[in-house]
Amino acid sequence: MKKNNYTFVLTGVRCASCVAKIESTLQKISGVLDAKMNFLDHTVTVSADDKLSANIFIKALEQLGYGATLIDGIEQNEAKKKSLEQQYYNNLIAKTFVAAIVGVPLFIIGVIDVMPSLQTEQGYWINLVFGLATLGVLIYSGGHFFVGGWKALKAHNANMDTLIAIGTGIAWLYSMVAILFTHLLPDMAQHVYFEAAAIIIALVNLGAVLELRARRHTSEAIQRLMKLQPKTARVIRNNGEIDIPIESLQIGELIRVRPGEQIPIDGVLTEGSSNVDESMLTGEPLANEKKIGDKVIGGTLNKNGSFIFQTSHVGKETVLAQIIQLVQQAQNSKPALARLADQISAYFVPSVLIIAIVTALIWFNVGIEPKIAYMLVTSMAVLVIACPCALGLAVPISVTVGIGKAAEYGVLIRHADALQQAGQLTTIVLDKTGTITLGRPEVTGVYPVHDQDRNRMLILAASLEVGSEHPLAEAIVTAAKKDGLALLNTTNFHAITGQGVGGTIDGQQIWLGNRYLMEQQRIELGGLKQQADQLAASGQTPIFVAAEKEIIGILSIADPIKPDSKIAIQRLQKMGLKVIMMTGDHQMTAHAIANQVGISDVMAEVLPKDKAEKISELQKKSEKVGMVGDGINDAPALAQAEVGFAIGTGTDVAIESAGITLMRGSLQGVADAIVISQQTIRNMKQNLFGALIYNVMGIPIAAGILFPFTGLLLNPMIAGAAMALSSVTVVTNANRLRFFKPTGINS
């Protein structure tokens, strides 16, 4: 029988006497092997047949009157991962310590030169003891290099382990030969290198310790997101409220959220209202007002009000789960830059082995005496200075930190390629509706002709539009409702595409629409024509209202510009980007909006199907285009652009056509994304350049290229230290990105 362990956190456990009851109840369930309760942390661990699901235990515990929450997979995994990591870390420290304890005294003895010659019996025995101690270090502290190197070798593969194992291995072997067969070596070459072997092992292990420490920070962003997931939700069932684990929530359940609580899962608000802080997901600093019908997102924080919402997504479908998945995937993706390093790494280690051999041969053929000692020292230095890890790590580590950082500001980057390209854009094309503007048209003015009643006019317009699906219609109906006006019954409703609508109200034929409709119906506009032109010139859409054949007024409708659109556009322009507005709107309206936000390049009257074509035209002029749009209507254009930015509604994460999704609606997100990308790319290049230069320069120096000119030879121990530091440097440099803050965030 296979067994499974479940751990539950219990609520409602008040006394120690509950413990026996809980344990015995669980133990009575058939298939349960053991149940142990920890009263201190209120957890119970059940060991049972793996056919039993956690729900059975939760139900049993609930029947006893306790709330039970399964400590979920993510959390358990995190805890397990941490403890394994800690174990590995401690192990590495112990290995470093042991190697240092042997290596450092040997090094000091070597420096103060108190060792008797190998030719003496005393020297022979002392060195033999040192040799055995070093062998112990190689086995205990360095065993993993030898095992890894050997296994890789068998698989026709070579890695870091290969280099360290060969480097330290030959140092030890040579030293043993020097002790056991002293007479075979010339006098000057009768030397042991145990301290080098032990200290190199200590340093490489120390490097791994430091790297591990530095790496803990690289995945901080994703850990922070994971921690946002609440564990329980207060569900309203059968008129009662119970706390249940998130995992057992179903779609359509009613959840209560009180002030200051985290919203447990995604849903739609059905009762009450509140302000919700969504900054942890969207980067939007201001709390959002939520009322009935609004979406709420799991993991965000309820501020002041109390409300009930109905769950709409559970499990992997929630916004938070999708963000985590997307960020994890993106963090693991590689940009084009990394492929260079990948190609190099396949040839790197064998090449270093060859260089080491060639170095030894050169010293043998043209070097000075003691040749054999120089051969050993230089080839050992070559082997241990080479650091393929720093090279391979250079790009991925920056990607991980950069993409995680972006996610913190509500900028979700789908793939590392998008990250790389976002930093190289030359032109940004902005969709108008919903991107520059709020995408929620509002009635901005009601202008009745002199003898007409304002409210009556709005009632007629709204009554006519109530059955229409046009976005402008919704604005008119909302305006009437806001003024508390009661609508009238409409008959004979008909819509005339591209012009407007008509219908009968109170026996009167009412028309609502643009100038063409009025012309068609032969209705005189008189002085209103000029007023309409003025409205259009200021970016508003004029709509005429007529009763029978008489005009009764104009309504103006506009889609308000987002408060920070202008600042964000200025910021993009200051960054040297060409900003273009693209819209299906009329030229006059489009230019009016563009003027207000400081855009001079406008593409107006572009049909949705032609948007991608326009992007492609720009690309033909060698522009690198970033397209910002809503992700649905603009999908083809987003896909066509080098980088598509889907401007978020705060709930849509999986927008396939976009390389970058902005969780908050502000255009500042575009600038933030570009800045983060540029910084990350710069960081990647620094890392890649550093790692390349390090290897390209370090290896020849280790081989002794400077020796004929300066007499300089690299001590293999220094080579080992340099190698250990190089990967730590790469990780540390990438970690600098964590402190990065795009300037627009505070504004």
Place this chain on the structure above:
Amino acid sequence: MITLLVNTIGIFLVGLIIWWFWIYQSRDDSTKIDNLIEIKVKDGVYQPAHIETEVNHSITLRFIREDPSPCAETVVFSSLNISKQLPLHESVDISLNIKKPGEYEFTCQMGMYRGKLTVK
């Protein structure tokens, strides 16, 4: 005499390295066509490191990481745009159905662990 011997050994070793790492095509340790293949991530290598499959054949590669070193943390199929985190001592399945014959390398993030999926 010694000069010749040392140089010959050196050149032989260089040749051996080139042959062993770049020219030799391993056959013995490759796992033949199967639906589920377990790959151990241990001691610096993938075991097995060479896998063969056929075009349009569904195959699941089950990675089990036993190496705590952070190097082994991720497996990347660069040309397939696949990259997965490998939690320690857990199995992670990657299901593939490749339409184009060829050689698809999989490596760790640093390119030190290396394996190859050959699609025929």
